[in-house]
Amino acid sequence: xxxRIFISYSRRDxxxxxxxxxxxNDQGWGAWLDSEKLQTGQHWREEIVQAIAGCDxxxxxxxxxxxxxxxxxxxxxxxxxxxxxxxxxxxQGSGRLTANLSPAEPLTTA
Numbered sequence: 305x306x307x308r309i310f311i312s313y314s315r316r317d318x319x320x321x322x323x324x325x326x327x328x329n330d331q332g333w334g335a336w337l338d339s340e341k342l343q344t345g346q347h348w349r350e351e352i353v354q355a356i357a358g359c360d361x362x363x364x365x366x367x368x369x370x371x372x373x374x375x376x377x378x379x380x381x382x383x384x385x386x387x388x389x390x391x392x393x394x395x396q397g398s399g400r401l402t403a404n405l406s407p408a409e410p411l412t413t414a
Contacts, residue, residue, distance in 0.1 A: 309335045310356050310388075312379040313365035314372070320395050321365050335363075352379065362388040367395035 309328060313321035321337060328335035336355050356362065362383035370376045383390055 307333055308359045309333055309361045310359035311337050311363045312376050314369035316369040317365050317367050356382050362390045364392045366392040
């Protein structure tokens with residue numbers, strides 16, 4: 305399987321995101337997680353933009369923390385504007401989530 309999955313998450317949900325990535329990769333999917341793929345000294349914004357552009361699916365780790373994360377909202381906006389299929393994965397125990405996830409200022413490499 306050569307499907308590329310970008311995982312967007314709040315840093316405060318990192319343990320959940322790492323577990324999700326491991327389960328996806330164990331099933332043969334190619335899950336991209338910034339903490340696993342970015343190297344020290346890389347231009348992280350540019351790398352994230354490229355990873356979203358190259359993904360087949362955008363997975364949003366959905367929690368009360370992620371809907372408040374400026375970077376998650378920017379990543380979601382970029383995925384939406386790139387017409388990527390968006391798959392929300394709720395973090396267990398997050399309760400009822402309400403937020404305005406309308407497009408914000410896009411993530412750019414500038």
